[in-house]
Amino acid sequence: MDKQLLDHYMEALLQGNRHECQRIVTDLLADEIEIRILYTDLFQHSLYRVGELWETNRISVAVEHLATSITESLMSLVYPQLFSAEHIGKKAVISCAVNEYHQIGGKMVADMFELNEWDGHFLGVNTPMEDQIRFIHDTRPDVVGLSLSIYSNLPMLVKHTNAIRSTFKDLPIIYGGQAFRWGGVEKMEQFSKTQYISSLDALETFINGMSK
Numbered sequence: 001m002d003k004q005l006l007d008h009y010m011e012a013l014l015q016g017n018r019h020e021c022q023r024i025v026t027d028l029l030a031d032e033i034e035i036r037i038l039y040t041d042l043f044q045h046s047l048y049r050v051g052e053l054w055e056t057n058r059i060s061v062a063v064e065h066l067a068t069s070i071t072e073s074l075m076s077l078v079y080p081q082l083f084s085a086e087h088i089g090k091k092a093v094i095s096c097a098v099n100e101y102h103q104i105g106g107k108m109v110a111d112m113f114e115l116n117e118w119d120g121h122f123l124g125v126n127t128p129m130e131d132q133i134r135f136i137h138d139t140r141p142d143v144v145g146l147s148l149s150i151y152s153n154l155p156m157l158v159k160h161t162n163a164i165r166s167t168f169k170d171l172p173i174i175y176g177g178q179a180f181r182w183g184g185v186e187k188m189e190q191f192s193k194t195q196y197i198s199s200l201d202a203l204e205t206f207i208n209g210m211s212k
């Protein structure tokens with residue numbers, strides 16, 4: 001994506017200028033930008049930048065919250081495209097691991113399933129394991145996806161996976177999220193039928209393979 005546009009968007013985002021951010025996204029959608037590119041090159045890129053600014057005390061928690069909420073509202077601009085996709089009867093259940101409050105990545109993953117003609121059920125943050133297992137039991141998905149942003153939550157993800165595996169022996173489970181930048185992939189892939197997926201690009205390849 002054009003650097004000047006990125007800088008301009010970032011400036012508007014940090015100022016809380018929702019209208020300008022919306023105008024930029026609406027223009028990109030009118031130019032038929034791929035949703036995957038919009039999500040990673042604009043939304044993810046700017047939120048990672050927000051994280052760096054926050055970590056180094058150059059912006060306040062209030063500004064970070066504002067940028068996050070603007071981004072979440074902009075994702076809904078994609079929804080007309082999302083909901084017009086045909087459905088092929090495959091289902092994915094995506095949620096954040098227990099104790100995880102970062103939901104945008106998981107939401108993007110659920111949207112990618114929808115865009116690829118699946119039902120992408122997103123259960124949000126910190127969903128209790130028992131409720132998630134009941135939901136899986138009721139909906140019988142073809143795959144479950146778990147998102148992890150905080151590396152210290154890895155033991156919860158192991159516990160979460162154990163709980164799913166004890167009831168659903170063959171259900172494919174995919175993992176993702178930036179916690180894995182600090183390790184943990186081998187630990188999760190010790191479980192049968194599990195896979196770490198590092199990007200939305202790799203996720204599309206996975207979905208295409210599962211759609212056949």
Ligand code: B12
Nearest residue numbers: 048051100101102103104105145147150151176177178197
């Ligand atoms: C917004 C934000 C918050 C918000 C989240 C609100 C919300 N509605 O989601 C709030 C305020 C709740 C928050 C809280 C905290 N946060 Co925070 N947060 C962020 C921030 C700025 C943006 C997160 C985001 O949306 N990123 C954009 C998305 C799109 O990126 P993503 O999550 O990586 O997702 C992509 C991929 O990873 C992948 N993916 C993600 N999930 C999955 C799942 C599957 C199945 C697959 C296949 C792929 C996949 O696909 C996505 C698209 O490419 C990040 C900065 C950053 N680098 O992201 C910090 C960040 C994640 N937070 C951090 C921290 C430390 C915290 C707190 C501990 C702070 C505190 N002291 O309280 C708490 C922890 C809360 C908790 N228990 O979860 C650190 C984590 C560092 C670490 N070592 O783990 C970061 C990196 C900031 C930093 N630089 O220090 N945070």
